[in-house]
C-alpha cells in the first residue's frame with residue numbers, strides 16, 4: 001500500500017492545482033494526480049486552460065490584434081506601416097513559450113508548497129481510495145481522507161463533422177501552421193468567436209455557422225446586437241439558424257452541408273473548427289463501487305459546497321454544474337480546501353464574471369435585462385457609450401458601452417454589462433461592487449481617475465438616475 005494523504009486531487013487544471021496548493025498551504029498532506037504528459041513523458045500541469053485554452057488563445061488574440069492594428073489602425077495615429085506581414089511560426093512559438101513558462105511554474109509552486117505530484121490517470125475506488133495508472137501501465141493505489149475530483153471537460157464532437165486533419169476542435173485551431181484562406185467555424189459561442197477572430201484578423205475569410213436564432217443568447221441582447229454589428233464589420237460572416245448536417249473532405253477542401261430557414265446549403269472551406277460546447281471528463285474516472293452519482297446531464301452531482309453524495313469526496317470546476325470557467329473552478333478549489341481544513345468558505349455564484357475576448361471584448365456579471373424581465377424584477381438602467389469617452393477616443397476604441405442594471409426600489413446593482421475596450425479588466429469593478437452589495441449610487445459617488453476608460457462605469461452609474469454628465473439624458477429632478 002502506498003502513502004496515505006489528507007487530500008488527493010485528481011486533475012491539475014485551474015481547479016485542481018489551485019485546490020492542491022491551498023490544501024497544502026493549510027497544512028494538509030496533499031497529492032495531485034495528473035495524466036497529461038509532454039513529449040519527454042514528463043507530467044504537464046495546468047489542464048485545458050494553460051495548455052490548450054485560455055492562455056494560448058489569449059496569446060494568439062493579442063498577436064493577431066497587433067497585426068490588425070498595424071494594418072488598419074496605425075494610419076489613424078499617423079503611423080505608416082507598409083507591407084506588414086505575419087510569421088505564423090514565430091507567433092505560434094511565442095504562444096508555446098508562454099504556455100511552457102506557465103505550466104512549468106506550477107511544478108515549482110507544487111514543490112514550494114509541498115504538494116506531491118503523482119503522474120498517471122486517476123480513478124476513484126470505494127472508500128476514498130485513488131488508483132493511479134502510469135504511462136507504463138503500472139498501477140498504484142493511494143488512500144485519502146478527502147478526494148477532490150477536478151478532471152475538467154473536453155470539446156464536444158458531433159456526428160456530422162468527425163475530426164481529421166482539416167476538421168479540428170479548439171485544440172487543433174490553436175495549432176494551424178499557416179493562415180487558412182477560408183475558415184469555417186461551427187458554433188458562435190465563446191470559443192467560435194475568439195478563434196474565429198484570431199484567424200480572421202490574420203487574413204482568413206471566416207464563416208461562422210450557428211444553430212440558434214439568437215446571437216449570444218446568454219449576453220444582454222442590447223450588447224450582443226452591438227457586438228454582432230462590430231464583428232460583421234470586421235469581416236466575420238455569422239450565419240444564424242444554420243444547422244450543420246454533414247461534412248466531407250476532398251483534396252484538402254472541406255465541404256460543409258447545413259440547412260437554415262431558406263433551405264439546404266453548402267460551404268467550402270480549407271479548415272473547419274468545431275466549437276459546439278464542452279462535455280465533462282468522467283470516462284473511466286469512477287469505479288462502479290465508488291458510489292459517486294452523476295447528475296442527469298452527466299456531470300458529477302454536487303451540492304452548493306461541491307460535496308458529492310459520498311462523504312469526503314468533492315468535485316469542482318468543469319466536471320460539475322455551473323459555468324465552465326477557469327476562475328469559477330479555482331474559486332471552488334480554494335473553498336473546498338478551506339472546508340476540508342475546517343474553515344468556512346463560500347463561492348458567490350451570483351457574482352462570477354464572464355468575458356469573451358473578442359475585439360471589442362464582451363464582459364458581464366449578474367443578470368441581463370432579459371433575465372430580469374423574465375423574473376418580473378423591476379429595475380433601472382444606466383448606459384454610457386465609449387464614443388463619449390475622451391480616453392476611448394485617444395485609444396481609437398470608441399465602440400461599445402457600459403450598462404448597469406439596478407433594482408428599482410433598493411438601487412442594488414443587479415448586473416453590469418460591458419462591450420468595448422478593456423471590458424475584461426473593467427468588469428472587475430462590477431464584480432467588486434456586486435460582491436459588496438453596492439447600489440448604483442455607491443458607484444456614482446465614487447471618484448474615478450480621469451481620463452480613464454473606467455469613467456464609463458462611473459457615468460453609467462450616474463446615468464441610472466439620469467445624472468450622467470457627458471451624455472444628454474432626459475432630466476430627472
Ligand SMILES: NC(=O)c1ccc[n+]([C@@H]2O[C@H](COP(=O)([O-])OP(=O)(O)OC[C@H]3O[C@@H](n4cnc5c(N)ncnc54)[C@H](O)[C@@H]3O)[C@@H](O)[C@H]2O)c1
Nearest residue numbers: 187188189190191192209210211244275276277278324355
Ligand atoms: N473566454 C472564456 O471565458 C471562455 C473561452 C473559451 C471557452 N470557454 C468555455 O468553454 C465552454 C465551451 O465553449 P464553446 O464556445 O464550445 O461553447 P458555447 O456553449 O459557448 O457555444 C457553442 C455554440 O455552438 C452552437 N451549436 C451547437 N451545436 C451546433 C450545430 N450542430 N451547428 C451549429 N451550431 C451549433 C450552440 O448553439 C452555441 O451557440 C463554454 O462553456 C465556455 O464557457 C470560456
